[in-house]
Amino acid sequence: MAKVVSRIEPDFARQAYVVEALKGVGIVTRQFVRNIFGRKDTPTVQYPEERKPYAARFRGRHRLMRRDDGQVRCVACMLCATACPANCIGIVAAEHGNPDIEKYPTRFEIDLLKCIYCGFCEEACPCDAIRLDSGIHSVPSMTRRDQKAGVLNLMAIGAPSIAMQGGEFKAESHGGDSH
Amino acid sequence: MHITGNLLLDTILMAAVKMVGFVFVFVMGLATVLTWTERKFSAVLQNRIGPNRANIGKMRAGGLFHMIADPIKMLTKEDFTPDTPNPYLFRIAPVLALIPALLVFVVIPFGPGDNFQISGVDAGILFIFGIASLNVYSSVIGAWASNNKWSLMGGLRISAQMISYEVAIGLSLCGIFMIYGSVDLQQIVIGQGTTFWGFIPAWGIFLQPLSFILYLTCAIAENKRAPFDVGEAEAELTAGWWTEYSAMGFAVLALSEFIEVVMIGCLGTTLFLGGWQIPGVQGSTPGIIVLQIGAFILKTLILVWLQLTIRWTLPRFRYDQVMRLGWRILLPLALANLVLTGVVLAVIDRF
Numbered sequence: 103m104a105k106v107v108s109r110i111e112p113d114f115a116r117q118a119y120v121v122e123a124l125k126g127v128g129i130v131t132r133q134f135v136r137n138i139f140g141r142k143d144t145p146t147v148q149y150p151e152e153r154k155p156y157a158a159r160f161r162g163r164h165r166l167m168r169r170d171d172g173q174v175r176c177v178a179c180m181l182c183a184t185a186c187p188a189n190c191i192g193i194v195a196a197e198h199g200n201p202d203i204e205k206y207p208t209r210f211e212i213d214l215l216k217c218i219y220c221g222f223c224e225e226a227c228p229c230d231a232i233r234l235d236s237g238i239h240s241v242p243s244m245t246r247r248d249q250k251a252g253v254l255n256l257m258a259i260g261a262p263s264i265a266m267q268g269g270e271f272k273a274e275s276h277g278g279d280s281h
Numbered sequence: 282m283h284i285t286g287n288l289l290l291d292t293i294l295m296a297a298v299k300m301v302g303f304v305f306v307f308v309m310g311l312a313t314v315l316t317w318t319e320r321k322f323s324a325v326l327q328n329r330i331g332p333n334r335a336n337i338g339k340m341r342a343g344g345l346f347h348m349i350a351d352p353i354k355m356l357t358k359e360d361f362t363p364d365t366p367n368p369y370l371f372r373i374a375p376v377l378a379l380i381p382a383l384l385v386f387v388v389i390p391f392g393p394g395d396n397f398q399i400s401g402v403d404a405g406i407l408f409i410f411g412i413a414s415l416n417v418y419s420s421v422i423g424a425w426a427s428n429n430k431w432s433l434m435g436g437l438r439i440s441a442q443m444i445s446y447e448v449a450i451g452l453s454l455c456g457i458f459m460i461y462g463s464v465d466l467q468q469i470v471i472g473q474g475t476t477f478w479g480f481i482p483a484w485g486i487f488l489q490p491l492s493f494i495l496y497l498t499c500a501i502a503e504n505k506r507a508p509f510d511v512g513e514a515e516a517e518l519t520a521g522w523w524t525e526y527s528a529m530g531f532a533v534l535a536l537s538e539f540i541e542v543v544m545i546g547c548l549g550t551t552l553f554l555g556g557w558q559i560p561g562v563q564g565s566t567p568g569i570i571v572l573q574i575g576a577f578i579l580k581t582l583i584l585v586w587l588q589l590t591i592r593w594t595l596p597r598f599r600y601d602q603v604m605r606l607g608w609r610i611l612l613p614l615a616l617a618n619l620v621l622t623g624v625v626l627a628v629i630d631r632f
Contacts, residue, residue: 120494123591123594123595126594126595127587127590127591127594129594130326130590130593130594131326131590133326133327133328134322134325134326134590137325137326137328138325141328141330143328144328144329144330145328146329146330148330
């Protein structure tokens with residue numbers, strides 16, 4: 103059964119309109135005065151000057167973490183490239199001089215146009231080498247080529263990791279937890 | 282050149298000084314400030330920030346520089362002319378809007394005496410009606426020459442609306458003429474200098490309250506501003522009759538709308554709020570005259586504020602509601618007010 107909507111039949115006072123209009127003017131003026139003395143109701147953030155902090159879980163631009171000596175942490179195990187649903191990670195591995203490290207990426211490229219910022223690479227990584235926690239929003243560029251972030255690019259916004267290679271955390275004094 | 286003794290030249294020079302002082306400094310200045318006020322005011326009462334980006338160096342002054350930035354932008358952007366068979370008519374419409382809007386200030390007395398009225402025309406209010414009614418040509422010609430169906434719809438609505446409300450506004454003011462016995466605006470203001478019942482100033486708003494409401498309603502409708510902006514109606518007709526105007530053409534149309542806001546304020550002050558009169562203050566020393574001019578400006582500002590608030594309070598009337606309000610409510614009320622005033626005046630006269 104259809105719902106019957108009750109209508110408010112305008113009485114004479116409403117139809118005369120003048121009183122209702124004056125009431126409206128009163129409401130508007132009250133809000134005006136209220137906003138003159140402090141903007142309690144205004145939610146606007148003045149963007150370039152004021153910024154709201156991103157949530158802690160926000161996934162922004164990727165960064166490649168470094169070892170304590172500044173080298174890239176990545177061991178080119180390809181787990182992130184395998185996990186990536188958008189197929190946007192390209193890694194070319196090479197042998198490292200240090201036998202403890204074995205491999206490192208000569209090229210580590212992320213096609214930011216393809217990336218969906220899902221964070222699977224971050225979860226797949228066994229060495230805490232890639233993170234999406236830089237807090238940088240995806241950046242615009244003039245050409246498509248600029249949207250390929252290379253290894254140096256990614257390391258430039260990186261920092262020494264607080265994790266040990268293999269999984270445990272370093273002691274606070276030892277680490278360079280800079281973020 | 283002998284200025285002294287040359288009466289004609291003196292008169293012209295005096296008129297020029299008054300015109301520059303009143304029309305170009307006060308009216309145009311206030312209208313320009315209103316382009317900023319309209320946006321900032323509406324922003325504040327709607328919990329928005331409003332214009333605040335235009336700056337000189339570090340100084341932003343609450344967006345006040347937008348009124349300088351706007352003309353610069355309007356002057357430098359493309360002045361688009363639509364594909365119309367009448368580009369000449371299209372160009373002349375903003376001029377036709379601006380000239381009558383400015384011309385009516387000629388008869389407004391903004392202070393005591395002839396020195397504070399650009400021209401003391403005897404038939405002051407009739408002059409205002411005559412000139413102000415030319416405004417409709419601007420909208421209709423502009424709408425028609427735009428060669429755009431939205432504009433044409435807006436123009437049609439405006440022509441009907443303005444002509445309808447002209448009848449009501451004329452009749453609503455007749456009560457004032459009957460009470461003060463003149464259509465000369467200076468005489469009407471002088472007539473409002475007395476008091477009745479000992480303490481209430483004999484202002485038009487106290488003697489003719491209904492007439493004041495009718496005047497304000499009809500005047501806003503004449504000015505085509507919300508809630509009577511059916512000709513613009515951006516939700517239905519894009520921007521209605523001024524859809525095709527850009528750059529300075531648009532700026533002139535917008536400015537003339539604000540000039541009319543000031544005009545409604547000035548005329549309302551003159552007819553209903555006692556013009557330059559301050560209750561209890563009489564005399565003709567320079568100090569008192571300055572005070573009285575200040576009172577005129579203050580009263581005008583109050584009416585301008587009232588118009589802005591109404592514009593941001595009430596939603597737009599539908600077109601049929603506008604016509605019904607004009608012909609079936611305002612016009613009979615104006616007539617009833619006229620008859621009532623006549624009867625009361627006759628009774629007072631007899632006894």
